[in-house]
Amino acid sequence: MSILYDEGQQAIATESRRVLEARMNKDELLPLLETTGKFHDGFWTTAKEQGWTALALPEAYGGLDLGLVELGLIAHQAGRSLSGAPFLTGSFGAAKAIELYGSDEQKAKYLPGLASGETIGAIAFAAGSNALPVLPSVTLTDNCLDGTSTGVAGGLAADIAVVYANGPGMPVLVVADLANVTRSAIDSFDNSRLYADLTFAGTPADTLVIGGTAREAALHILALQAVITAHEQTGGAEAMMEIARDYAVTRRAFGQVIGAFQSIKHRIAELYGFVELARANCIHAASREGQADFVTAAAAARISATEAYDTASRDCVQIHGGIGVTWELGLHLHTRRARSLAIEQGNLLFWEDILVDRLTGEAA
């Protein structure tokens, strides 16, 4: 059974929306596209101030002991205003990995910094086109990492990373300090996500999970991040749907507003369907944290949210006609974000396979 938001949760949604709408605007976001290595630090400052970084972490380590449902609501607003720094998910995922699989000592070392937002975390699981490779390209020998993790979101700014690596003959999940790691910035279509390849060379690492369960643990962390990202995507899709609607009731052609043409009107109504299905799956997935079907629910949320954001950003531009493709209007900020979020945390193909594995017990 799905949840209903209570008053406290509704307040989180309203307040985060108010704060983000007041502090974020596209004129600050557009220039970020033209440089590599900069993100909107106003967002991260806001996240720290508002306690969003601490929200879903344990009280014992400076957290607020809330969960995915609450963080999801904030991510939804972040998606609406395009504000989200990549650490919203990366720091959260890294902290969850340490909380769930780390020793008391490791938790005490990392979690307070991650909760306060002073430490920025990242997740380095991917190797090339594989979000969670069967054979990780990074290796762990004598507690030191070697090799390259590709396309790490937030990788240019992160202080620590949770890395999925190949230990001596078995997978491991470790946490590594990135101070002395070589970062090579990726010039991206969505530069403010700070994508980087991280090259480890004898980098010391703390082991979280070793052996057969490491992959399952990594998938679980990816699923937690996927649910947050899915909320962000749904927020973005919702914004695109609303922007399309607002334009359709003002722009006129052939003597009437374009929203009166069914080709436009029905398209926006279809977007409503995509957005609401994604939202429903997101709420459901967030409420399933800790349950046996969590990964299944996360995959469904991820699939519908990716479809929703891609479709809504595509159609919103089309509905605008020529003005839709200008730099200035900034709709492309959403187009870009829709695609970058579609790849972060594993693409559609990845989640479709995970989902079908779970549903049928059959791998591809």
Add this chain to the structure above:
Amino acid sequence: MSDLEAYRAKAAAWLESMVPTFGKEARKGLSVEEDLAVARQYQRAKFDAGYAGINWPVDYGGQGLGHLEKVTFDSEEMKHGFPSFYFGISLGMPIPVLMQFGSDKDFVKTRVLKALKGEEIWCQLFSEPSGGSDLAGLRTKAEADGNGWKINGQKVWTSWAQYSDYGVIVVRTDPNVPKHKGLTYFWVDMKAPGVTVRPIKLVGGDSHVNEVFFDDVKITDDHRMSPVGGGFAVAIATLMIERYVATDSGGFGPHLDLFVDLAKNTELNGKPAIEDGRIRQQIARNYAMRSGLQSITARAMALMQAGMTPGPEGSLNKLVAVRSRQKLSELAIDLQGSGGFAYDDHASQKEDWTASWINAPTGRIAGGSDETLLNTIAEKILGLPQDHRPDKGVAFNQIPA
């Protein structure tokens, strides 16, 4: 266990006990008439067990329970393929409308009880050759005749009219005013002189819909269920009643599990089809879509239970689910390759891909076409403009035919 879960468990057990007598196997090979006779017994059994009119007033023979109990029972009942569809329209719209708008309470009570017991069936005579989506475009007319009315014209797509005892009908009583304003709502005796019912055979081979002709059919004024000229509002109320009838994220077609079974048991390029990316993608996307609809429904139920009103997103159910059922059914037939030609017109749409596929277009039209549903979402939820309506404000008889 919550009260509702206890209710579900009890209903499920009772339904299970009905399977040997009223399930698909028991009814195999029956003609429609024989099946309807069995269906009437099933409806009577439901009535006796307290599962008819679950959320209707006790005064009228209902159970006086909530909407949640009704939805819970329906979703359990749907699993078994019982012959409840004969009464779907009757108990779905006309009878609730009769309870709300019928003037002679004794008459209403008698009818409601007989309908609940499966003894009488009602149909809904709205659509016409000239007015389907455009309900107010209908031309069947009723003229004042002494102290009553005389009906002439033709209705179409009337489900179960051939087995109906009564029907609710919207007719034009004044062609000199704009189309919405000249309509009046009545009930009619389907066995009255001048009523002719002619079944229409549908693509799936069945003939549950009909043309209904009215030739000087005389009714008294106490058949009237709306003010004269006020029929459109009651017609809309009819369509709104049962807004929360049981939804089915499978679009009233097969469950996704059946597709997975098929994909596991079918070979594609010498390997199980379940390993094929195209098949996996469809399973994944269908699952995501269906789970989204289920979450929407679950939240709507939770809201209702908490005494709140669900959001408008429930309106997506039929639109999204039936379209996807249509496509998934096509893929299931594709998967069977040359084994996919076989067709059994008695097969269940919920279990057989071909039966599901051939009947899916019906679901995209009946009860509001995809296009009109999109219009409703666009206009009522998103605030987009109404379509251009050249007939707006024009007297009906001045609209070019």
